[in-house]
Amino acid sequence: MVVWILSGISLIYYLGSNIQSTFFQKYWFKFVVGFVVTLQIVSVSLLIGAILSLVIALARNSKQKIFAWPAYAYVYFFRGTPLIAQTFLIYYGAGSFRHELEAVGLWTFFREAWYCVILAFSLNTSAYQAEILRGAILNVPKGQWEGASALGLSRPVTFFKVILPQALMVALRPYGNEIILMIKGSAIASIVTIYDLMGETRRAYSRSYDFQAYIWAAVLYLLIVETLRRVWDKIEARLTRHLKR
């Protein structure tokens, strides 16, 4: 404990004494820009992933094997391989199909690291989100389906108005974890030339050889993750207040 207090104090002192330093003056704006880029990547991928995951989860739950099997393979592939390998596969691998992609006019899309990263992250998170959603949908008691069909509701209406809201309530906590995983995973974007928070940090370090670049990045990442975790706890407590006894 003493170690933590001491290192905490020295960290604050270290950061405080460095606010006036040339490093901070020179790079603080870059860090802010990188921070925003990280948030952009994460939010865009999470949104696209959420939409995709709905389709995948439905296919995975479907009784038709033609739908269920590919969805299972998709989820297994994206959950079983490292995100960094998937990003490389899309970003560098697209080069193998340059002529084909040029023919369909998609080459401009795959040439940009930004789009590749968004694509890779969206596909990755959609697989994880699909599993969360599937588990949550299975968790809704069968009586809810039966009750809705007894009321004469069609299956799509039942799904969107009765099942999904209840499933999302259960899925709230895993979703929070997935967002945090995504924020942490987004650091990988820096390796394929994106200047997100991590990318700006690496650039600042390679120019200044000043280790405080990484310390500032660590503080910023911890700040996002901890804030998100706390906000998420509040949201969850608020949304599930009717379940409390």
Add this chain to the structure above:
Amino acid sequence: MNEILTLLSFGDEGWGDQIARGVLVTVSLAVVTLPFGLVLGFFIALAKNSSEPSLKLASNIYTTIFRGLPELLTLFLVFYGLQIGLQLALKLMGFEVAIEVNSFAAGVVALSVVFSSYASEAFLSAFRGIPQGQYEGGYALGLSKTQTLGLVVLPQLIRLALPALGNLWLILLKDTALVSVIGLEDLLRMSGIAARVTKEPFLFFGLACLIYLVLAMLSSTGLVRIERWSKRGDVSK
């Protein structure tokens, strides 16, 4: 098709042997990290479970930090931090040498720190699953505190924590890919080199993904076996 087979073959023409070596590095990194992570995680769980509030807070800070930081950033912090730290320490002792930290060692340190912070949570929830009576029974038999912990609690703890630890192992296996960024010649880096030289990036990165997938499959079958083995006492009930 034949060209692809040549590229993947072993020997001078193909990249098979380089990639096989990469797989070996990846697997050995994960295997070396595992015991460090487990032991560290166990002690942190003990600290969290202790009645000493300062110890509890300290271990909670540890997990908050290393679960909140991106693994990649932890890796860089360790890699450059160790280098600078060691250099400073040696400078104080009067040596002026440039130190290059081995990327394998940095990978082991960073990954075990991350692994241990997750593992401590797994152990902690397993600790909660062990009834108080087990401790009391141990003390009643005249066992000391450490004996009770080692002989009575630990064997049950492992069984309870095994599913969560299995998941962590799969995550660890995937996280090893990050160490290629600091120059470790693991599976991903080897495929990257092969991709650049042969100009067949999709083939080699696709192959790397498939190998990771196979490693994950092999581990899950292994984990199922270990779990069954750990539950062998339940069958006779």
